[in-house]
Amino acid sequence: MDYIWLFMIGIIATTLGTLAGGGGLVSLPAMLLLGMPVHSAIGANKISNTFSSLSSFIMIYRRKGVSLKEGLKIIPISLAGGVTGGLIASMLAEEILMKIAIFLLIFAFIMSFVSKAPFTGNDHFYLNKQSAPSLFGIGIYDGAFGPGQGTLMLYLFSYLKISYYKAVGLVRVATFSSCFGAAISYIATGQIIWGLTLALLLGSLTGAQIGVRLAGMIKVSYVKVLLRLVTASLIIQMVVDMFF
Template identity: 65%
Template sequence: MEYVLLFIIGVCATTLGTLAGGGGLISFPAMLIMGIPVHSAIGANKVSNTISSFSSFYHLYRKKEISLKESFWIIPVSLSGGISGGYIASKISAENMSIIAMILLIFAFIASFSGKGNFSGEEPLKMNKFSVPGLFGIGIYDGLFGPGQGTLMLYLFGYLNIAYIQAVGLVRLATFSSCFGAAITYIATGKIIWPLTIALLLGSLTGAQIGVRIAKKLKPQIIKPILRMVTVALIIQIFVDQVL
């Protein structure tokens, strides 16, 4: 029964995470409630996110929704940001990281009402003064703390006027890049409970495929309201975790 529940958690969390980020809102608290040790829960999420993110990216790449030549540079930028964030995290307390997370998410929420960027698809992805620092900064945040990384990245791609379905693929590629190193670390340190991780992974793979298919049918004008709802939920979750 525990494995079935983890499979369902993986489906729900990754479907949401693919569409608007914030999949950790579902998976991480649910695994802790089930009594799974915190490091094993994080490790399971990192392993499942690594593989499911690549699967959804590859699906969109195979359907020619995204170009590897155009997006390949995201990998080193996100990876280096994640490594930098991991180093900085060792110097910052958990309480301060939570405050940083809330500030970033509140800023993204307010900025979403500015009217700039609506996933119109008018612009191609390219390296410029917004995309590179933005992706590197979000990579640092992912290495520092993590929750809301995909949501923040979707805000960035929306601002850059990248088409939504392309933005989904780019976020999944960046998530694969930032989670890959972390997954290896958790595996190497023996924190992974493999039967539970595989159950979550299978659910995540299913959710990733459901998510990309739903994403193709969503109209750009409804994306920002969805992102705002996820952002508010993330802020509430982080605040509650701080209080408790």
Template identity: 65%
Template sequence: MEYIIIFLIGICATTIGTLAGGGGLISLPAMLLLGMPAHSAIGANKVSNTVSSFSSFFHLYRTKRITWKEAYWIIPVSIFGGMSGGFLASRIPADKMMILALILLTFAFITSFIGKGSFTGNGLLKINKISLPGLYGIGIYDGLFGPGQGTLMLYLFGHLNISYLRAVGFVRLATFSSCIGAAAMYIAYGKIIWPMTLALMLGSVTGAQLGVRIAEKLKPQFVKPILRVATVALIIQVFVRAIQ
């Protein structure tokens, strides 16, 4: 029964995470409530995210919604950003990281009302003075803290005039890139409880495929309201953790 619950958690969290980011709001607390040790729960999420993120990216790549020529540079930038964030994490106090997360998420929420991005554009993803530092900066944030990485990236791609479906594909590739190194470390240090992790992974892959197919049908005018709800939920979670 426990494995079925974890499988369902994976479906729910990754479906939401694919559409708007913030899937970790569901999966990580749920795994902890089921009694999984913290490091094992984080490791299970990293392993499942690695596989599920690539599966949704590959679906959009296979159906020619995105091209490798646009996407390839996301991988080294996200990996390097995540490594930079991991390096800084040991030097920045936890309470300062919480403040940084609250500032970034609040800024993203406010700019969603005044920004030009509407996810209806047909722009191409190129390396420029906004996309490169933006992706690198979010990669640092992911390595430092994590929750909200996908949501922040969706805001960035919306600002860059990228259509919603293609933005989802780019976010999933970035998530794959940032998670693969962390997943390898958790595996190497023996933190993975494989039966639970595999149940979560199967649910996550299912959720990723469900999420990307919902995204294919989602009208652009509904994207920002969904993102705003996810952002507010993230802000509340971070604030609660900050005052505990």
């Protein structure tokens, strides 16, 4: 029965994560409620995100929503940020990381109201003095803590005047990069419960395909509302976790 639940959790979490980030809002609490040890749950999430994110990017690339050249620019920066974040996490208390996450999400939430035209541009992605440090910083955050990484990246690409569909593809390749190293470390340390992880992975691959198809149809005005709902949910969840 747990395998079926994890398959369904993978579908729901990855569909949401593909569209607006915040898939961890669904997957991690649900896995913990099923009795999975916390490190095994995080490891399962990293493995499923690695493969589902890559499949999403490939699908968007085949539909000419994003170029391979743009995707390859993301990988080294996100990977370096993820590794750096992992090192920083060993030196900082979880409470500090939680406060940083809440601050970043509140800032993004406020900026979503200031920005009046999200995802209306159709610019190519370039590495410059704005995009490179921002990507690296979000990669550090993802490696150190994680929740809301995809949501923050969508806000960044909106600011850079990149279309929503292309932004989804770029977020997914960044997620692949940052999760890949983490997945290897969890496998190497023997934290993975393979049967449950594979059930989540199959659901995540299915959710990735659903999410990409919905992303190609969703109206930009709805994206803004969805991003705000996910951001507000992340902030509430983190505040509750920190104080209760």
